[in-house]
Amino acid sequence: ILNVEQSPQSLHVQEGDSTNFTCSFPSSNFYALHWYRWETAKSPEALFVMTLNGDEKKKGRISATLNTKEGYSYLYIKGSQPEDSATYLCAPISSNTGKLIFGQGTTLQVKP
């Protein structure tokens, strides 16, 4: 069983605050890590797919880093906006199963 832990479980911030979340996973048999954003009443959408140790990806105000040796990834949101309110899910993929197994997610609420 792939243990994926995300922290914090929930987060409330003010508009304009920057924030970050953590995704921890077993480093053995690592193949790739996915980050998804799941807004209420919508389908989860992929933010990033990361594969290389030290990878850093950015999409607008959102960026992510990856450390495959120690088994963690950080997701950063700079200057949070109310539209960033969503649940952020990470899913590491192991090379021997190819399964997409999600962590519990971090639910972000950005207050105007």
Place this chain on the structure above:
Amino acid sequence: GAVVSQHPSWVICKSGTSVKIECRSLDFQATTMFWYRQFPKQSLMLMATSNEGSKATYEQGVEKDKFLINHASLTLSTLTVTSAHPEDSSFYICSARRRRLNTEAFFGQGTRLTVV
């Protein structure tokens, strides 16, 4: 991005009946499809992984005879909840992926099943 269509979006059925949920990739060939269930206030729990043309791989604790998964083509996978009971009421969602493991998965809209 690619489109995955899931139907129905919600269904109410009587206890003891079977319900079929469809997941279609509309503009790409999905070699792998995943079926998830979401319990209240929890994240997505992987139920099974289906690869086109082969039997689905079920996660531990998921009854394969109760949750029948078929992936007959590269664009269609179905989940049939057989002899549904109220405890099967849940949110079910599928996702589809192209061949390579490092490509993103695309999700359907989800199905809210209520068994009465």
